[in-house]
Amino acid sequence: MTVQEVKQRFGIIGTQSALDRAVFKAIQVAATDISVLVTGESGVGKENIPKIIHHLSHRKHAPLVAVNCGAIPEGTIDSELFGHEKGAFTGAAGARKGYFEEADGGTIFLDEVGELPLGTQVRLLRVLETGEFIKVGSSKAQKVNVRVVGATNVDMLEKIDKGQFREDLYYRLNTVEISLPPLRERKGDIHLLFRKFAQDFSQKYRVPAVRLSDEAVRVLETYRWPGNIRQLRNLVEQLCVVESDREINAEVLRQYIPEIDRRSVPARRDDALSQSEFQTEREILYKVLFDMRNDLNNLKQVVAGLAGGSFQAPQAPPAEASLPVLRHSEPASNPEVPRYMDLPQDDEETLDVDSAVEPDERLSLLDLELETIRRVLERHKGRRKNAAAELGISERTLYRKIKQFGLD
Ligand SMILES: Nc1ncnc2c1ncn2[C@@H]1O[C@H](COP(=O)(O)OP(=O)(O)O)[C@@H](O)[C@H]1O
Ligand SMILES: [Mg+2]
Numbered sequence: 001m002t003v004q005e006v007k008q009r010f011g012i013i014g015t016q017s018a019l020d021r022a023v024f025k026a027i028q029v030a031a032t033d034i035s036v037l038v039t040g041e042s043g044v045g046k047e048n049i050p051k052i053i054h055h056l057s058h059r060k061h062a063p064l065v066a067v068n069c070g071a072i073p074e075g076t077i078d079s080e081l082f083g084h085e086k087g088a089f090t091g092a093a094g095a096r097k098g099y100f101e102e103a104d105g106g107t108i109f110l111d112e113v114g115e116l117p118l119g120t121q122v123r124l125l126r127v128l129e130t131g132e133f134i135k136v137g138s139s140k141a142q143k144v145n146v147r148v149v150g151a152t153n154v155d156m157l158e159k160i161d162k163g164q165f166r167e168d169l170y171y172r173l174n175t176v177e178i179s180l181p182p183l184r185e186r187k188g189d190i191h192l193l194f195r196k197f198a199q200d201f202s203q204k205y206r207v208p209a210v211r212l213s214d215e216a217v218r219v220l221e222t223y224r225w226p227g228n229i230r231q232l233r234n235l236v237e238q239l240c241v242v243e244s245d246r247e248i249n250a251e252v253l254r255q256y257i258p259e260i261d262r263r264s265v266p267a268r269r270d271d272a273l274s275q276s277e278f279q280t281e282r283e284i285l286y287k288v289l290f291d292m293r294n295d296l297n298n299l300k301q302v303v304a305g306l307a308g309g310s311f312q313a314p315q316a317p318p319a320e321a322s323l324p325v326l327r328h329s330e331p332a333s334n335p336e337v338p339r340y341m342d343l344p345q346d347d348e349e350t351l352d353v354d355s356a357v358e359p360d361e362r363l364s365l366l367d368l369e370l371e372t373i374r375r376v377l378e379r380h381k382g383r384r385k386n387a388a389a390e391l392g393i394s395e396r397t398l399y400r401k402i403k404q405f406g407l408d
Helices: 003-009 017-030 048-055 077-082 118-130 156-161 167-173 187-205 214-222 228-242 250-254 275-307 359-379 384-391 395-405
Strands: 036-039 064-068 107-111 132-134 141-143 147-152 176-179
Touching (some): 017 048, 017 176, 036 048, 048 064, 048 147, 118 132, 118 167, 156 167, 187 214, 187 228, 214 250, 359 384, 359 395, 384 395
Parallel strands (some): 036 176, 064 107
Antiparallel strands (some): 132 141
16 A cells, blocks of 8 residues: 555545655554554644554454553553453452453554553563563463554653663564654644644534635644644634634634643743743743632532532543643534533532632732733633633633623
C-alpha cells in the first residue's frame, strides 16, 4: 500500500512531509514484529499509527488492544495488563485474563507508556525480551505472542534522567520511533483539516458546513494549537453547533480561541516584556487563581457533604482542563441537545462556600473573581455564552455573578 492509500483508508488528512514520513515508517514496520514508540504532543493523531501497523500486519485478524497506561491506578495496573490468579489480592474472587493475554496473536497499544510504574516496567521488559509474563499471584510463566506499540507525549529522556523510566525498556520499546509533528508546524494543513471537520459535523448535525473568511483562516494559522488536531476538531464542532451564521469571520473565531492557554505559560518568551505580554501574564495568574477557587469550592462541598453525612460528589474536572476550548469536548450524544449550550453545571451554586473563608481572604477572592469575570466579559464583548464557556461556569451562574457584582 502506498502512503496515499493508507492515508485515505485511515482518514488521515494532511500534506506535510513529516506526516507522510510517519505514515511511511508505519507501513514499513507493519510486517515485522519490531516494537514501535510513537511520539508527539497530545492530539496530534498518535492513535492512527498503531491502527495502521496492526491492520497492515499479519496480525490483523487477531485483536488490537489499546490500553491507556496513564488512566489505570498504580495498584491495579499489573493485574490489568498481565491478569491475576484467584485470591491474588483481597477482592480477587476469580482469576482474570490481562490485556496481554487478550491481545495474544495481535497487537497491544500502550498509550502514555511513560506513565507506567517502575514495577510494571520490569514486567513489560520481560515480555518484550522473552515473550513471557507471570500473572499477579502466580509463580508460573506464560507465553504470549504480542506486538507492542507504545505512545508518549512526554520527554522520555527526561523521565529516564529522573529515574522514572528504565533506560533498557526505553531502548527496547523505541526500536523504531515514529514522531508526529505538532499542528503549529503543519500550518498548510490547518485549513484542510478545518474543512474536513466542517464536513463531518455538518453531516452529524444535519446543518450546512461552516466556512472561514480569509482573515479567519489566518487567525487559525497563527494560533499555536496546544491541543493540536483534537483541539481544532473540537473548535469546529463548537462553531458548527453554536454559530447561526455559517460564514465564520475572524472576530467570531477569536472568541473561540483562548488568547492564553490556561495553566500554561506561553511557549516562547521575548526578552523585553511588552505591556501586552504583561497583561497576558496577569491574566494567566487571574485565571489560575480563578480555577483554584473553583476547585476549592468543590473540595469544600465534598467536606461539607461528608460532615453532614450526605456525600455529594463534586463536578468531575473536565478531561483536559488545561485547554479552555476543550472544556466541553465530549461529543454530544444527542445532536438535538448539544452539551455546550445551557446545561446546568454549577454545583457551586448550592452552597454558600464563601462563608467558610476568613473575611480578608474572602475579600481578595471576591476581588479576584470580579476582575476575572470583568476581563473575560470584556474580551468577549459582553457575550455571556462565550464568556461563561471560557470561565468554565454555566451562563446562569455568570448571570448571577454579573448581578452580584453589578457588572451590567
Ligand atoms: N491527520 C489527521 N486527519 C484527520 N483527523 C485526525 C488526524 N490526526 C488526528 N486526527 C483526529 O484528531 C483527534 C486526536 O487524535 P489522537 O490520535 O487521539 O491524538 P493523540 O493520541 O496524539 O493525543 C482524533 O479525533 C483523530 O481522529
Ligand atoms: Mg491519545
